[in-house]
Amino acid sequence: MHGSCLCGAVQLEIQEPLEHSPEACHCSQCRKHTGNFWTGINVRRTALQVRGAESVRWYQSSEKIQRGSCSICGSTLFWNPTIEDYKWTAVAMGCIDTPLNLKISKHTFVDDKGGYYEIADDAPQSQGF
Template sequence: MPKGSCLCGAVTFEVAGPLPPPNACHCSQCRKQSGHYWASTDVPRAALTVAGEDRLTWFRSSEKVRRGFCSTCGSWLFWDPIFAPKIAVAMGAFDAPTGARLAMHIHVADKGDYYDIGDDLPQHQH
């Protein structure tokens, strides 16, 4: 069962079942929050178990989405489309090995001008 945590360990999580292929989001909100593009995997809500939820802080970044981070160390862990059946979990927060491989890049029309995407994975403009 894939497991992970924030940097300080106050928030831990596990996902029942294998991780779906992750994507890399290049939108300006993800870049501003993470410091670069953000890689995540979308898992069914029922498959995600979180411990230390009292240490999670949620930032409502739009009417439909909130972003969850550890209130102690600031690690950004979750991108939550509130009305969807899945929640995105940060790939960087998982303990290795994950067994997952990046599948695509999204929101590349909004990517930073300071880097290039150097792989052959599919790129979606939005």
């Protein structure tokens, strides 16, 4: 699977098979980072190759989470826990170029969602992870 930021400075290659389904987070931090709710897929770090990593700007958004964006075009790319021995990085679904037949499997932090949209699918919803 391949992906990139808007300007192409950061390019991703993800080795398949994927082990998780996409999840949507509606917390205020994800909404501020993406401009809407975040939809990402957890990818094993050993299965993720990033070309142009020098263009990724990391922001430590909480004690255990950093968020990655392209420093040139601003594209949201990653949600990356900094927990020791954690093996996953969430990749933004919007930056994946390979066509995928996947659906959101879960909505988190739904009480914090923006009032300007409704969650209209049948995926499970929770107040946390």
